[in-house]
Amino acid sequence: MANVRIKDIKQGMVLASPARDPNGRLLLSVGEEITDKLICTFKAWGITEVEIEGNGDDERVTEDPFSEVRAEQVPLQVREEVDELFRYTDRQHPAIKELVELCTLRKMKSH
Amino acid sequence: MHFEKDEVSLGDPSDRAPSIEDLIEGSVQLGSLPTIFHQINEVVENPESSFAEIGLIISKDTALTARLLKIVNSSFFGFSSKVETITHAVTIVGMVQLRDLALATAIINKFKGIPNDAVNMRSFWQHSIATGLAGRVIGVYLKEANPERFYILGLLHDLGRLLLYLAVPEDMSRVLIQYSHGGLLHEAENDVLGWDHAEAGGRLLRKWDLPDRLVEGVLYHHNPSRAPRYQVEAAVTHVADILAQSLELGNSGERYVPPLDNEAWKILGLSSKFLSTVLEQVERQASEAVKVFL
Numbered sequence: 001m002a003n004v005r006i007k008d009i010k011q012g013m014v015l016a017s018p019a020r021d022p023n024g025r026l027l028l029s030v031g032e033e034i035t036d037k038l039i040c041t042f043k044a045w046g047i048t049e050v051e052i053e054g055n056g057d058d059e060r061v062t063e064d065p066f067s068e069v070r071a072e073q074v075p076l077q078v079r080e081e082v083d084e085l086f087r088y089t090d091r092q093h094p095a096i097k098e099l100v101e102l103c104t105l106r107k108m109k110s111h
Numbered sequence: 112m113h114f115e116k117d118e119v120s121l122g123d124p125s126d127r128a129p130s131i132e133d134l135i136e137g138s139v140q141l142g143s144l145p146t147i148f149h150q151i152n153e154v155v156e157n158p159e160s161s162f163a164e165i166g167l168i169i170s171k172d173t174a175l176t177a178r179l180l181k182i183v184n185s186s187f188f189g190f191s192s193k194v195e196t197i198t199h200a201v202t203i204v205g206m207v208q209l210r211d212l213a214l215a216t217a218i219i220n221k222f223k224g225i226p227n228d229a230v231n232m233r234s235f236w237q238h239s240i241a242t243g244l245a246g247r248v249i250g251v252y253l254k255e256a257n258p259e260r261f262y263i264l265g266l267l268h269d270l271g272r273l274l275l276y277l278a279v280p281e282d283m284s285r286v287l288i289q290y291s292h293g294g295l296l297h298e299a300e301n302d303v304l305g306w307d308h309a310e311a312g313g314r315l316l317r318k319w320d321l322p323d324r325l326v327e328g329v330l331y332h333h334n335p336s337r338a339p340r341y342q343v344e345a346a347v348t349h350v351a352d353i354l355a356q357s358l359e360l361g362n363s364g365e366r367y368v369p370p371l372d373n374e375a376w377k378i379l380g381l382s383s384k385f386l387s388t389v390l391e392q393v394e395r396q397a398s399e400a401v402k403v404f405l
Contacts, residue, residue, distance in 0.1 A: 005388055024254075044189050046251045048388040085357070088295055088367050095350075096371055098383040099357050102390055106358075 004052045006042050009034055017051040078107045128304045129279050135314045137278065141221065144319050147172050148217050155210045165206055166198035169213065178216050178403075179209065185403045187396060208259040214321075215243075215266050219404060222273060229283065230276040230364070233405065237361025239266045240400050244393045246351035252385065255343070264328040264348045265355070266404075269363040271312030271329070275300070276364075287364075296365045297333055309333050336374035346375035354389055360397055 004013070011034055019028040019042065027045065028038065034052075042050065082104050089096045129137075150168050154160045170176050176197055183200045184193060194200050201209050219236065243265025250258030275283045282304060290299035300307040313330030328344030331337055332352055335345035349372055355361070356368045 005384065007387065007391060043392075046248070046392075048248075048252055048385060084367075085359070086368050089370050090373075093371055093373065093376075095376055095381075095383040095386060098386050099354070099368070102387055103357050106390075 002052055002054065003049050005049055006039065006047060009039060009042075009050060009052065011036055011039075014053040015050060016053040019047060019050050021045045021047065074104055074108065075111060078104060078111060081107060127282075129282055131304075131306045131311055131314060134274060134278055134311055135318055141274070141315065142318065144214075144221075145217050147175065148214055151210050151213050155206045160206070162198055162201040162206070165201055165209065166196065169197045169209070175213060175216060179212055182212055182216075182403045186399050187403065205257075207257050211257070211259045211263050215263055215404065218267065218270070222270075222277075223405075229280050230273065231362070233401075234361045235269070235273060235363050236266075236405055237397070237401055238355055238363045239269060239361070240404055241265075241355035241358060241360035241393055241397055242268055242348070242351045244351075244396050244400060245354040245389055246347045248389045248392045249347050249351060249379070249381070252381075252389075253343075253347075253379065255347075260324065260344070261347050261351065264325060264332075264344060265351050267312060267316065267325065268329050268332045268348050268352060269308060269312065270315060271308035271310065272296075272363055274311050274315060275308055295367060295369060297369075307333070333369060333372075335372050336378070342375070342378055346372070346378045349375050350379065350381070354386065354393065358390060358393060360393070 002016075013034045015028060015030055015032045015034070018026055018030055020026055027041070027047070032038075082100060085103065086096065086100055091097065091100060147168070151165065154165045154168055169179065179197065179200060180194060182188075183190070183204055188204065190203060194203065197209075204212075223232070243262040246261030246265040247258050250261040255261070275286070286296070286299050286303045289303050290296050297307040297309065309330055309332055313326050316326045316329055324341045324344050327338045327341040328348045331342075331345035332348040335342055335349040338345040349369075353368055353371055356365065
Protein backbone atom coordinates (compact mmCIF):
# COMPACT_ATOMS: atom_id res chain seq x y z
CA MET A 1 0.00 0.00 0.00
CA ALA A 2 1.41 3.40 -0.90
CA ASN A 3 0.27 6.98 -0.59
CA VAL A 4 0.24 8.46 -4.03
CA ARG A 5 -0.27 12.04 -5.05
CA ILE A 6 -3.12 12.75 -7.42
CA LYS A 7 -0.77 14.01 -10.08
CA ASP A 8 1.07 10.71 -9.98
CA ILE A 9 -1.84 8.30 -10.08
CA LYS A 10 -2.44 6.52 -13.33
CA GLN A 11 -5.33 4.75 -14.95
CA GLY A 12 -5.47 1.11 -13.92
CA MET A 13 -4.16 1.56 -10.37
CA VAL A 14 -6.34 0.11 -7.63
CA LEU A 15 -7.48 1.88 -4.44
CA ALA A 16 -6.13 0.30 -1.26
CA SER A 17 -8.29 2.38 1.08
CA PRO A 18 -11.49 4.34 0.58
CA ALA A 19 -11.17 7.77 -1.02
CA ARG A 20 -12.97 10.43 0.96
CA ASP A 21 -13.56 14.11 0.28
CA PRO A 22 -12.24 16.71 2.78
CA ASN A 23 -15.46 16.37 4.80
CA GLY A 24 -15.03 12.64 5.12
CA ARG A 25 -17.72 11.71 2.64
CA LEU A 26 -17.03 8.45 0.88
CA LEU A 27 -16.33 8.90 -2.83
CA LEU A 28 -14.92 5.55 -3.79
CA SER A 29 -14.40 2.30 -1.91
CA VAL A 30 -11.50 -0.11 -1.66
CA GLY A 31 -10.66 -2.16 -4.73
CA GLU A 32 -11.99 0.32 -7.29
CA GLU A 33 -9.87 0.83 -10.34
CA ILE A 34 -8.68 4.33 -11.19
CA THR A 35 -9.89 5.85 -14.46
CA ASP A 36 -9.02 9.18 -16.03
CA LYS A 37 -12.49 10.43 -15.23
CA LEU A 38 -11.98 9.57 -11.57
CA ILE A 39 -8.72 11.47 -11.49
CA CYS A 40 -10.60 14.58 -12.66
CA THR A 41 -13.21 14.00 -9.97
CA PHE A 42 -10.56 13.70 -7.27
CA LYS A 43 -9.02 16.98 -8.37
CA ALA A 44 -12.39 18.72 -8.37
CA TRP A 45 -13.07 17.51 -4.83
CA GLY A 46 -9.76 18.72 -3.50
CA ILE A 47 -8.36 15.25 -2.85
CA THR A 48 -4.61 15.38 -2.90
CA GLU A 49 -3.52 11.84 -2.15
CA VAL A 50 -4.99 8.35 -2.25
CA GLU A 51 -3.74 4.98 -1.13
CA ILE A 52 -2.95 2.60 -3.93
CA GLU A 53 -2.45 -1.15 -3.79
CA GLY A 54 1.06 -2.46 -4.14
CA ASN A 55 4.11 -1.18 -2.32
CA GLY A 56 4.52 1.86 -4.52
CA ASP A 57 7.67 0.53 -6.17
CA ASP A 58 6.20 1.36 -9.55
CA GLU A 59 8.77 3.93 -10.63
CA ARG A 60 6.03 6.18 -11.98
CA VAL A 61 4.82 6.51 -8.39
CA THR A 62 7.96 7.02 -6.39
CA GLU A 63 9.45 9.30 -9.01
CA ASP A 64 11.12 12.30 -7.43
CA PRO A 65 10.05 15.34 -9.48
CA PHE A 66 13.60 16.60 -9.64
CA SER A 67 14.88 13.34 -11.00
CA GLU A 68 13.15 14.25 -14.25
CA VAL A 69 15.98 16.71 -14.72
CA ARG A 70 19.53 16.51 -13.58
CA ALA A 71 21.18 19.47 -11.95
CA GLU A 72 23.54 20.03 -14.88
CA GLN A 73 20.58 20.29 -17.22
CA VAL A 74 19.24 23.35 -15.43
CA PRO A 75 19.99 26.44 -17.54
CA LEU A 76 22.22 28.94 -15.78
CA GLN A 77 19.58 31.66 -15.97
CA VAL A 78 17.00 29.47 -14.24
CA ARG A 79 19.43 28.47 -11.52
CA GLU A 80 20.36 32.10 -10.88
CA GLU A 81 16.74 33.21 -10.73
CA VAL A 82 15.85 30.44 -8.30
CA ASP A 83 18.94 31.09 -6.16
CA GLU A 84 18.01 34.76 -5.96
CA LEU A 85 14.37 34.03 -5.11
CA PHE A 86 15.34 31.65 -2.30
CA ARG A 87 18.44 33.46 -1.04
CA TYR A 88 17.02 34.09 2.44
CA THR A 89 15.68 30.58 3.01
CA ASP A 90 17.26 27.51 4.56
CA ARG A 91 17.91 25.33 1.52
CA GLN A 92 18.50 22.29 3.73
CA HIS A 93 14.94 22.26 5.01
CA PRO A 94 12.97 19.48 3.25
CA ALA A 95 10.02 21.77 2.45
CA ILE A 96 12.26 24.45 0.96
CA LYS A 97 14.22 21.82 -0.93
CA GLU A 98 11.00 20.58 -2.48
CA LEU A 99 9.88 24.11 -3.32
CA VAL A 100 13.21 24.95 -4.94
CA GLU A 101 12.91 21.84 -7.09
CA LEU A 102 9.33 22.57 -8.05
CA CYS A 103 10.14 26.18 -8.93
CA THR A 104 13.16 25.11 -10.97
CA LEU A 105 11.05 22.65 -12.98
CA ARG A 106 8.35 25.24 -13.44
CA LYS A 107 10.77 27.84 -14.73
CA MET A 108 12.41 25.33 -17.04
CA LYS A 109 9.05 24.52 -18.58
CA SER A 110 8.20 28.16 -19.18
CA HIS A 111 11.62 29.03 -20.61
CA MET B 112 -10.20 58.80 -0.82
CA HIS B 113 -7.35 60.45 1.03
CA PHE B 114 -5.44 59.95 4.25
CA GLU B 115 -4.61 62.34 7.07
CA LYS B 116 -0.90 62.65 6.50
CA ASP B 117 -0.63 65.69 8.77
CA GLU B 118 -0.87 63.55 11.83
CA VAL B 119 2.51 62.07 11.10
CA SER B 120 5.07 63.67 13.40
CA LEU B 121 7.66 65.65 11.49
CA GLY B 122 9.49 67.16 14.45
CA ASP B 123 12.77 65.59 15.48
CA PRO B 124 14.56 64.08 12.46
CA SER B 125 15.56 61.05 14.50
CA ASP B 126 11.88 60.57 15.21
CA ARG B 127 10.66 61.01 11.66
CA ALA B 128 8.97 57.68 11.41
CA PRO B 129 5.20 57.69 12.01
CA SER B 130 4.01 55.70 14.96
CA ILE B 131 1.78 52.76 14.23
CA GLU B 132 -1.04 54.50 16.15
CA ASP B 133 -0.75 57.51 13.81
CA LEU B 134 -1.12 55.21 10.87
CA ILE B 135 -4.13 53.27 12.12
CA GLU B 136 -5.99 56.17 13.71
CA GLY B 137 -5.09 58.52 10.87
CA SER B 138 -6.75 56.51 8.17
CA VAL B 139 -10.23 57.88 8.62
CA GLN B 140 -11.73 56.31 5.53
CA LEU B 141 -10.49 52.92 6.55
CA GLY B 142 -11.85 53.33 10.04
CA SER B 143 -14.71 50.92 9.64
CA LEU B 144 -16.17 48.20 7.46
CA PRO B 145 -19.42 48.73 5.56
CA THR B 146 -22.53 48.36 7.74
CA ILE B 147 -23.82 45.52 5.59
CA PHE B 148 -20.93 43.37 6.76
CA HIS B 149 -21.89 43.90 10.40
CA GLN B 150 -25.51 43.13 9.59
CA ILE B 151 -24.50 39.90 7.90
CA ASN B 152 -22.25 39.06 10.83
CA GLU B 153 -25.05 39.58 13.32
CA VAL B 154 -27.31 37.15 11.49
CA VAL B 155 -24.56 34.57 11.16
CA GLU B 156 -23.65 34.79 14.84
CA ASN B 157 -27.25 34.36 15.90
CA PRO B 158 -28.05 30.63 16.18
CA GLU B 159 -31.74 31.36 15.60
CA SER B 160 -31.16 32.80 12.13
CA SER B 161 -32.44 31.04 9.06
CA PHE B 162 -30.85 30.79 5.63
CA ALA B 163 -33.65 32.99 4.32
CA GLU B 164 -32.72 35.81 6.70
CA ILE B 165 -29.11 36.02 5.60
CA GLY B 166 -30.32 35.79 2.01
CA LEU B 167 -32.63 38.71 2.62
CA ILE B 168 -29.91 40.93 4.03
CA ILE B 169 -27.36 40.22 1.32
CA SER B 170 -29.96 40.59 -1.43
CA LYS B 171 -30.53 44.21 -0.39
CA ASP B 172 -27.06 44.97 -1.74
CA THR B 173 -27.30 44.14 -5.43
CA ALA B 174 -23.60 44.69 -6.19
CA LEU B 175 -22.59 42.35 -3.37
CA THR B 176 -25.21 39.81 -4.45
CA ALA B 177 -23.94 39.78 -8.02
CA ARG B 178 -20.35 39.41 -6.89
CA LEU B 179 -21.08 36.60 -4.44
CA LEU B 180 -23.06 34.67 -7.04
CA LYS B 181 -20.19 35.08 -9.48
CA ILE B 182 -17.80 33.63 -6.90
CA VAL B 183 -20.09 30.77 -5.95
CA ASN B 184 -20.57 29.86 -9.62
CA SER B 185 -16.84 29.95 -10.40
CA SER B 186 -14.42 27.03 -10.33
CA PHE B 187 -13.48 28.29 -6.87
CA PHE B 188 -16.32 26.05 -5.70
CA GLY B 189 -16.86 23.91 -8.76
CA PHE B 190 -20.56 23.21 -8.29
CA SER B 191 -22.05 21.50 -11.30
CA SER B 192 -25.40 23.32 -11.39
CA LYS B 193 -25.89 27.06 -11.55
CA VAL B 194 -26.58 28.87 -8.29
CA GLU B 195 -29.02 31.69 -8.94
CA THR B 196 -30.07 33.03 -5.55
CA ILE B 197 -28.24 33.96 -2.37
CA THR B 198 -30.52 31.69 -0.35
CA HIS B 199 -29.48 28.77 -2.54
CA ALA B 200 -25.85 29.84 -2.19
CA VAL B 201 -26.15 29.83 1.62
CA THR B 202 -27.55 26.32 1.65
CA ILE B 203 -24.67 24.87 -0.34
CA VAL B 204 -21.75 27.08 0.72
CA GLY B 205 -22.76 27.66 4.34
CA MET B 206 -23.48 30.84 6.30
CA VAL B 207 -20.05 31.35 7.80
CA GLN B 208 -18.35 30.82 4.46
CA LEU B 209 -20.67 33.22 2.70
CA ARG B 210 -20.07 35.85 5.37
CA ASP B 211 -16.33 35.42 4.90
CA LEU B 212 -16.64 35.82 1.16
CA ALA B 213 -18.72 38.96 1.73
CA LEU B 214 -15.93 40.23 3.97
CA ALA B 215 -13.33 39.53 1.31
CA THR B 216 -15.21 41.45 -1.35
CA ALA B 217 -15.96 44.31 1.05
CA ILE B 218 -12.27 44.76 1.85
CA ILE B 219 -11.07 44.54 -1.74
CA ASN B 220 -13.71 47.09 -2.72
CA LYS B 221 -12.63 49.42 0.04
CA PHE B 222 -9.13 49.64 -1.34
CA LYS B 223 -10.01 49.39 -5.00
CA GLY B 224 -10.88 53.02 -5.60
CA ILE B 225 -7.73 54.47 -4.08
CA PRO B 226 -5.66 56.17 -6.79
CA ASN B 227 -1.98 55.49 -6.49
CA ASP B 228 1.34 55.35 -8.30
CA ALA B 229 3.23 53.73 -5.49
CA VAL B 230 1.76 50.28 -5.73
CA ASN B 231 0.48 48.04 -8.49
CA MET B 232 -2.91 47.22 -7.01
CA ARG B 233 -3.59 44.30 -9.31
CA SER B 234 -0.28 42.67 -8.60
CA PHE B 235 -0.76 43.26 -4.88
CA TRP B 236 -4.13 41.48 -4.87
CA GLN B 237 -2.83 38.73 -7.10
CA HIS B 238 -0.26 37.88 -4.46
CA SER B 239 -2.92 38.09 -1.76
CA ILE B 240 -5.34 35.88 -3.69
CA ALA B 241 -2.62 33.31 -4.43
CA THR B 242 -1.76 33.24 -0.72
CA GLY B 243 -5.44 32.81 0.10
CA LEU B 244 -5.84 29.96 -2.35
CA ALA B 245 -2.78 28.18 -0.98
CA GLY B 246 -4.04 28.64 2.58
CA ARG B 247 -7.42 27.29 1.63
CA VAL B 248 -5.94 24.15 0.02
CA ILE B 249 -3.81 23.58 3.13
CA GLY B 250 -6.84 24.15 5.38
CA VAL B 251 -8.91 21.62 3.44
CA TYR B 252 -6.07 19.11 3.61
CA LEU B 253 -5.74 19.60 7.38
CA LYS B 254 -9.51 18.99 7.61
CA GLU B 255 -9.93 22.33 9.37
CA ALA B 256 -13.51 23.52 9.81
CA ASN B 257 -14.34 26.48 7.54
CA PRO B 258 -11.19 26.50 5.38
CA GLU B 259 -12.58 29.69 3.82
CA ARG B 260 -11.07 31.61 6.73
CA PHE B 261 -7.61 30.79 5.42
CA TYR B 262 -8.59 32.31 2.11
CA ILE B 263 -9.57 35.50 3.95
CA LEU B 264 -6.32 35.45 5.89
CA GLY B 265 -4.36 35.23 2.66
CA LEU B 266 -6.28 38.14 1.24
CA LEU B 267 -5.61 40.22 4.32
CA HIS B 268 -2.10 39.21 5.34
CA ASP B 269 -0.31 42.08 3.60
CA LEU B 270 -3.02 44.70 4.03
CA GLY B 271 -0.69 46.64 6.34
CA ARG B 272 1.71 47.07 3.45
CA LEU B 273 -1.00 48.56 1.29
CA LEU B 274 -1.65 50.96 4.14
CA LEU B 275 2.04 51.90 4.18
CA TYR B 276 2.20 52.56 0.45
CA LEU B 277 -0.98 54.59 0.48
CA ALA B 278 -0.94 56.47 3.77
CA VAL B 279 2.75 57.19 4.34
CA PRO B 280 4.40 56.97 0.89
CA GLU B 281 7.45 59.04 1.92
CA ASP B 282 8.21 56.73 4.80
CA MET B 283 7.67 53.74 2.55
CA SER B 284 10.22 55.22 0.11
CA ARG B 285 12.76 55.29 2.93
CA VAL B 286 11.89 51.68 3.70
CA LEU B 287 12.47 50.77 0.05
CA ILE B 288 15.87 52.48 0.04
CA GLN B 289 16.84 50.49 3.10
CA TYR B 290 15.49 47.34 1.42
CA SER B 291 17.65 47.92 -1.66
CA HIS B 292 20.73 47.34 0.54
CA GLY B 293 19.64 43.74 1.11
CA GLY B 294 17.48 41.71 3.47
CA LEU B 295 13.73 41.23 3.47
CA LEU B 296 11.18 43.99 3.09
CA HIS B 297 9.55 43.47 6.48
CA GLU B 298 12.97 43.69 8.11
CA ALA B 299 13.56 47.01 6.35
CA GLU B 300 10.19 48.21 7.63
CA ASN B 301 11.22 47.32 11.15
CA ASP B 302 14.59 49.04 10.75
CA VAL B 303 13.11 52.29 9.47
CA LEU B 304 9.74 52.44 11.23
CA GLY B 305 10.21 50.29 14.31
CA TRP B 306 7.24 48.14 13.24
CA ASP B 307 6.19 46.29 10.12
CA HIS B 308 3.24 45.67 7.81
CA ALA B 309 2.11 42.58 9.72
CA GLU B 310 1.64 44.66 12.86
CA ALA B 311 -0.08 47.46 10.97
CA GLY B 312 -2.45 45.01 9.24
CA GLY B 313 -3.27 43.21 12.48
CA ARG B 314 -4.06 46.48 14.20
CA LEU B 315 -6.30 47.60 11.37
CA LEU B 316 -8.27 44.35 11.56
CA ARG B 317 -8.59 44.79 15.30
CA LYS B 318 -9.90 48.28 14.72
CA TRP B 319 -12.48 46.79 12.40
CA ASP B 320 -13.57 44.47 15.21
CA LEU B 321 -12.70 41.37 13.25
CA PRO B 322 -12.20 38.18 15.27
CA ASP B 323 -8.88 37.51 17.04
CA ARG B 324 -8.36 34.49 14.81
CA LEU B 325 -7.93 36.77 11.82
CA VAL B 326 -6.04 39.45 13.76
CA GLU B 327 -3.47 36.92 15.00
CA GLY B 328 -3.20 35.19 11.65
CA VAL B 329 -2.16 38.49 10.06
CA LEU B 330 -0.13 39.81 12.98
CA TYR B 331 2.08 36.71 13.17
CA HIS B 332 2.34 35.62 9.55
CA HIS B 333 6.11 36.14 9.62
CA ASN B 334 6.64 34.54 13.04
CA PRO B 335 3.70 32.15 13.54
CA SER B 336 5.14 30.21 16.45
CA ARG B 337 4.85 33.40 18.52
CA ALA B 338 1.07 33.66 18.06
CA PRO B 339 -0.42 33.33 21.54
CA ARG B 340 -3.72 31.64 20.63
CA TYR B 341 -4.18 31.01 16.94
CA GLN B 342 -0.99 29.37 15.80
CA VAL B 343 -2.71 27.32 13.11
CA GLU B 344 -4.11 30.46 11.46
CA ALA B 345 -0.71 32.14 11.58
CA ALA B 346 1.18 29.03 10.46
CA VAL B 347 -1.10 28.29 7.50
CA THR B 348 -0.85 31.91 6.35
CA HIS B 349 2.92 31.83 6.82
CA VAL B 350 3.34 28.73 4.66
CA ALA B 351 0.77 29.95 2.12
CA ASP B 352 2.67 33.25 1.75
CA ILE B 353 5.89 31.31 1.10
CA LEU B 354 4.15 29.22 -1.57
CA ALA B 355 2.60 32.23 -3.30
CA GLN B 356 5.96 33.96 -3.24
CA SER B 357 7.63 30.86 -4.74
CA LEU B 358 5.11 30.82 -7.58
CA GLU B 359 5.76 34.54 -8.20
CA LEU B 360 2.06 35.10 -8.76
CA GLY B 361 1.59 38.82 -8.20
CA ASN B 362 3.72 40.80 -5.81
CA SER B 363 3.19 42.89 -2.72
CA GLY B 364 6.64 44.46 -2.70
CA GLU B 365 8.78 41.57 -1.46
CA ARG B 366 11.11 40.05 -4.05
CA TYR B 367 12.27 37.05 -2.05
CA VAL B 368 10.71 33.94 -0.57
CA PRO B 369 10.53 34.58 3.20
CA PRO B 370 12.33 32.10 5.47
CA LEU B 371 10.23 29.20 6.73
CA ASP B 372 9.53 29.08 10.47
CA ASN B 373 10.32 25.46 11.26
CA GLU B 374 8.13 25.49 14.38
CA ALA B 375 5.18 26.51 12.22
CA TRP B 376 5.98 23.78 9.74
CA LYS B 377 5.97 21.24 12.56
CA ILE B 378 2.70 22.57 13.98
CA LEU B 379 0.97 21.89 10.66
CA GLY B 380 2.56 18.46 10.30
CA LEU B 381 2.56 18.67 6.50
CA SER B 382 4.67 16.48 4.29
CA SER B 383 6.90 18.34 1.85
CA LYS B 384 5.55 16.01 -0.88
CA PHE B 385 2.18 17.68 -0.46
CA LEU B 386 3.54 21.03 -1.67
CA SER B 387 3.44 20.16 -5.36
CA THR B 388 -0.28 19.46 -5.05
CA VAL B 389 -0.86 22.83 -3.41
CA LEU B 390 1.13 24.69 -6.05
CA GLU B 391 -0.74 22.90 -8.81
CA GLN B 392 -4.12 23.75 -7.35
CA VAL B 393 -3.16 27.37 -6.74
CA GLU B 394 -1.93 27.77 -10.31
CA ARG B 395 -5.06 26.15 -11.66
CA GLN B 396 -7.41 28.38 -9.64
CA ALA B 397 -5.49 31.66 -9.60
CA SER B 398 -6.52 33.25 -12.88
CA GLU B 399 -10.21 32.61 -12.37
CA ALA B 400 -10.07 33.71 -8.73
CA VAL B 401 -8.47 36.97 -9.82
CA LYS B 402 -11.25 37.41 -12.35
CA VAL B 403 -14.08 36.91 -9.85
CA PHE B 404 -12.58 38.74 -6.89
CA LEU B 405 -10.99 41.79 -8.52
